[in-house]
Amino acid sequence: MLIYATRRILLLVPTFLGITFIGFAIIHLAPGDPVELFLSGGLAAGQSGISTQKLADVEKAAAELRHELGLDQPIAVQYLRWVGRLLRADLGTSLKDRQPVWDKIRPRLPVTITIALISLVIMYAIAIPLGIYSAVRPNSRLDQFLTASIFMQYSLPSFWVGVLLIVFFCGGDYFAWFPPGGLRSLDYTSDWSLGRRLGDISYHLALPIFLTTLGSYTELSRYMRSAMLENARQDFIRTARAKGVPERSVIGKHMLRNSLIAMVTIVAGILPGLIGGSVIIERIFSIPGIGQLGYQAVLARDYPVVLALFAASSFLTLLGILLADLALALVDPRISFGKSNA
Amino acid sequence: MSAERAQAEGAGARVWRGLRRERRAVFGMVVIGALALLALFADLLANDKPYYIELEGESYSPVLIDYEVWLGLRQWPEGLANRRFSELAESAETVLWPPIPYSATVPDISGDVFEPPSRQHWLGTDGLGRDVAAGLVHGIRVSLTIGLVVVAIQASIGVALGGLAGYYGGPADLVLSRLFEVMLGIPTFFLIITVAAVFKPSIYLIMVILGLTGWVGIARLIRAEFLRVRALDYVAAAQSLGASDARIMVRHILPNAIAPVLVSMSFGVASAILTESGLSFLGIGVPAHVVTWGSILAVAQSNTSAWWLAVFPGAAIFVTVTAYNLLGDGLRDALDPRQQGT
Numbered sequence: 001m002l003i004y005a006t007r008r009i010l011l012l013v014p015t016f017l018g019i020t021f022i023g024f025a026i027i028h029l030a031p032g033d034p035v036e037l038f039l040s041g042g043l044a045a046g047q048s049g050i051s052t053q054k055l056a057d058v059e060k061a062a063a064e065l066r067h068e069l070g071l072d073q074p075i076a077v078q079y080l081r082w083v084g085r086l087l088r089a090d091l092g093t094s095l096k097d098r099q100p101v102w103d104k105i106r107p108r109l110p111v112t113i114t115i116a117l118i119s120l121v122i123m124y125a126i127a128i129p130l131g132i133y134s135a136v137r138p139n140s141r142l143d144q145f146l147t148a149s150i151f152m153q154y155s156l157p158s159f160w161v162g163v164l165l166i167v168f169f170c171g172g173d174y175f176a177w178f179p180p181g182g183l184r185s186l187d188y189t190s191d192w193s194l195g196r197r198l199g200d201i202s203y204h205l206a207l208p209i210f211l212t213t214l215g216s217y218t219e220l221s222r223y224m225r226s227a228m229l230e231n232a233r234q235d236f237i238r239t240a241r242a243k244g245v246p247e248r249s250v251i252g253k254h255m256l257r258n259s260l261i262a263m264v265t266i267v268a269g270i271l272p273g274l275i276g277g278s279v280i281i282e283r284i285f286s287i288p289g290i291g292q293l294g295y296q297a298v299l300a301r302d303y304p305v306v307l308a309l310f311a312a313s314s315f316l317t318l319l320g321i322l323l324a325d326l327a328l329a330l331v332d333p334r335i336s337f338g339k340s341n342a
Numbered sequence: 343m344s345a346e347r348a349q350a351e352g353a354g355a356r357v358w359r360g361l362r363r364e365r366r367a368v369f370g371m372v373v374i375g376a377l378a379l380l381a382l383f384a385d386l387l388a389n390d391k392p393y394y395i396e397l398e399g400e401s402y403s404p405v406l407i408d409y410e411v412w413l414g415l416r417q418w419p420e421g422l423a424n425r426r427f428s429e430l431a432e433s434a435e436t437v438l439w440p441p442i443p444y445s446a447t448v449p450d451i452s453g454d455v456f457e458p459p460s461r462q463h464w465l466g467t468d469g470l471g472r473d474v475a476a477g478l479v480h481g482i483r484v485s486l487t488i489g490l491v492v493v494a495i496q497a498s499i500g501v502a503l504g505g506l507a508g509y510y511g512g513p514a515d516l517v518l519s520r521l522f523e524v525m526l527g528i529p530t531f532f533l534i535i536t537v538a539a540v541f542k543p544s545i546y547l548i549m550v551i552l553g554l555t556g557w558v559g560i561a562r563l564i565r566a567e568f569l570r571v572r573a574l575d576y577v578a579a580a581q582s583l584g585a586s587d588a589r590i591m592v593r594h595i596l597p598n599a600i601a602p603v604l605v606s607m608s609f610g611v612a613s614a615i616l617t618e619s620g621l622s623f624l625g626i627g628v629p630a631h632v633v634t635w636g637s638i639l640a641v642a643q644s645n646t647s648a649w650w651l652a653v654f655p656g657a658a659i660f661v662t663v664t665a666y667n668l669l670g671d672g673l674r675d676a677l678d679p680r681q682q683g684t
Contacts, residue, residue, distance in 0.1 A: 011520065011523075012523075014520060015520055015523040015524050015527060016527070018520070018521075018524040019524050019527045019528050022524070022528065022533075023528075023533070023536075026533070026536065026537060026540075027536065027540070030540035030541060144366075147366070147671065148366075151664050151667045151668065152660075152664065154612070154663070154667065155612065155659070155660045155663035155664045155667065156656075156660065157616055157619055157620065157623075157639070157656060157659055157660075158620075159619075159620055159623045159639075160623075160639060160652060160656045163642070163652070164652075219609055222605060222609075222671070223602075223605075226601075226602065226605065226674070265562075265566070272526065272527075272528070272529055272530055272531075273530075273531075275529055275531075275532070276529060276530055276531025276532055277531065279531060279532070279535065279624070280620055280623070280624065283624070294532055294535075295535065295624070298532075298535050298536050298539045298540075299539060301539075301540070306536060309529075309532065310529060310532060310533075310536075313529040313532060314527040314528060314529055315527075317526065317527045317529065318523065318527045321523060321526060321527065
């Protein structure tokens with residue numbers, strides 16, 4: 001097990017390099033180099049007055065900037081340099097405002113991760129019972145109703161619901177039950193008691209978490225239902241019933257435990273969706289998380305920030321995959337490692 | 343060979359019979375069939391060219407001429423070239439219009455923007471004065487095409503690679519699993535917005551990115567199923583009878599492993615349609631002149647009083663996505679050989 005875990009962790013390194021290289025290549029293969037876009041877009045607003053100077057000066061500035069950013073080097077060299085800086089925990093500086101990228105990400109990362117983790121817990125808490133209820137009497141009226149209802153929630157475009165929530169429940173002409181966005185109240189201070197601080201943040205995060213969660217348990221609960229039904233057809237369930245194990249115990253123990261194994265592996269597939277979904281949700285509710293930062297960075301072609309976020313979210317996802325696989329290896333004794341793959 | 347084919351047809355017929363028993367699947371198929379018909383005849387339903395027009399003693403069928411011009415068979419007749427039929431119709435002797443006499447992409451001649459639903463414009467007009475009903479009808483084509491193309495790409499890649507990894511195991515599995523991890527670890531939505539924002543917006547670009555980034559879920563499912571089924575005795579029996587690897591994979595393992603993929607594919611169509619509308623909502627999906635359900639919704643975001651721009655495309659997305667989910671769900675039960683006769 002320990003050997004398996006170590007090997008899995010070591011294998012993450014090439015995977016991570018693969019992902020970041022793809023991200024790096026896409027950004028550098030894009031038409032126009034970042035400096036051009038930067039000089040024509042980001043700085044055109046008059047910052048440091050480049051737009052007012054002569055063309056020759058602009059070209060000279062561009063060449064200097066290219067050299068400074070290492071963009072005059074081949075792409076492989078640039079990538080290796082980027083990795084080298086990454087190893088020294090240096091994510092580079094933003095093209096937009098020359099701030100270190102890490103300083104921009106650090107305060108935002110916990111926000112997005114908090115929303116994602118809370119949503120993940122709620123998703124499983126809803127999906128597992130839903131899947132069980134659906135599977136206990138397949139095609140019963142309850143199953144039909146649950147199926148129809150979760151499909152309806154799943155089919156709702158989150159941005160659409162988000163806009164409707166803002167219009168109807170966040171001030172405006174209707175109900176002012178929730179704040180229209182942001183993470184904290186304007187008068188928030190760290191002097192507040194812990195309870196009050198938590199209360200304020202929950203008040204602000206309620207709708208974003210609701211929206212992140214809404215419908216996202218559909219897939220999970222369908223897999224849960226599939227897994228339960230799959231197990232229900234297995235011989236050991238028939239055996240359990242035949243020897244007089246109470247139905248409650250057949251479902252709650254024999255079927256449930258085996259079905260949960262399938263649910264563990266799916267967690268890895270959900271994380272990227274949660275992080276990706278944060279782009280839209282954080283935009284709707286003006287939440288200062290990495291989704292919003294990423295969207296702004298992409299639009300401003302602020303490629304050091306884009307790359308850093310690319311690396312950060314893929315790192316988190318890989319971590320999720322690793323933990324899911326290790327958990328699977330722990331809970332499922334049938335899976336033997338090291339033999340077939342070594 | 344012929345016996346084999348008879349067997350395959352038998353399986354197809356069995357699936358079809360099973361599928362017809364699933365009430366929700368039938369509902370899904372009816373809705374998708376209706377949408378497909380609407381998409382096929384979109385030009386006859388919503389068009390700013392009449393079916394038939396009599397002008398100065400000459401009679402034309404502009405809808406048909408439009409097809410012929412598109413095929414390069416002829417040019418527009420002198421008097422009709424670059425003219426608006428809504429103007430020509432005023433001096434015409436006879437004119438027969440489609441039910442929705444507007445183009446999806448060309449603003450109505452009246453130029454009324456943000457006009458609420460009325461007798462002229464059943465579902466109102468958008469910010470450029472384009473008819474929303476016409477936009478929705480022609481948007482079916484875009485949405486159905488995006489869903490199908492994306493999922494076709496995803497399923498081909500996912501089944502092929504997942505099957506190979508699961509069947510052969512060993513080094514092949516090790517390498518392919520790294521590839522899956524790379525794809526799984528890529529922040530897909532972030533990658534999509536990066537590519538969509540950096541490259542020239544195009545509907546084909548969206549399809550290719552969604553297809554190339556979304557297959558890993560299917561690959562992992564298929565791999566897991568192949569791993570499970572490969573260990574069953576009947577596979578060993580087939581191997582001992584001298585069946586080739588390809589035959590075992592396609593004829594013996596795949597039918598037992600495909601069910602979760604079909605669930606995944608049905609969710610995939612839904613998710614592709616939702617992602618496209620999400621990108622359009624962010625303003626980086628399709629080019630401005632292309633009318634999709636998502637791009638109509640995006641206008642509603644900044645013009646919340648124009649409720650018809652939010653409600654109707656939202657409902658269209660909702661109905662389509664739900665139909666695909668119901669079909670996929672029924673298909674899963676119908677394809678499952680273990681559920682026959684229950």
